[in-house]
Amino acid sequence: MGRLLLPALLVAAVPTAACASDSEQLTIYCDGGRTFLAKISRDGALVTIGRRTVALRPRDSSLGRRFEATGAALIIDGEMVALVLDNDIDFRNCRVNPPGS
Numbered sequence: 001m002g003r004l005l006l007p008a009l010l011v012a013a014v015p016t017a018a019c020a021s022d023s024e025q026l027t028i029y030c031d032g033g034r035t036f037l038a039k040i041s042r043d044g045a046l047v048t049i050g051r052r053t054v055a056l057r058p059r060d061s062s063l064g065r066r067f068e069a070t071g072a073a074l075i076i077d078g079e080m081v082a083l084v085l086d087n088d089i090d091f092r093n094c095r096v097n098p099p100g101s
Helices: 002-020
Strands: 024-029 035-041 044-049 052-059 065-069 072-077 080-085
Touching: 035 072, 044 072, 044 080, 052 072
Parallel strands: none
Antiparallel strands: 024 035, 035 044, 044 052, 052 065, 065 072, 072 080
């Protein structure tokens, strides 16, 4: 039985590894020195600010890529990024690249 377990685990891990390469990790820089991380995949976005992580679902949009959850929205349009999170509107002039790059 032990000889069958290792190959089964390796086969089970292959789809997970393939999915991991379909995601994109972005560091977003905003005015006032605010930053956040966004991990984007076809299934949605995970936005991390400090110790808090919010999962957002993809939505159709004419304004680039849009993701939403209750009380939160993320729009990525080229280098420009907009984030609204629980009425926190202090994420201003956000960009994918750091200022001055």
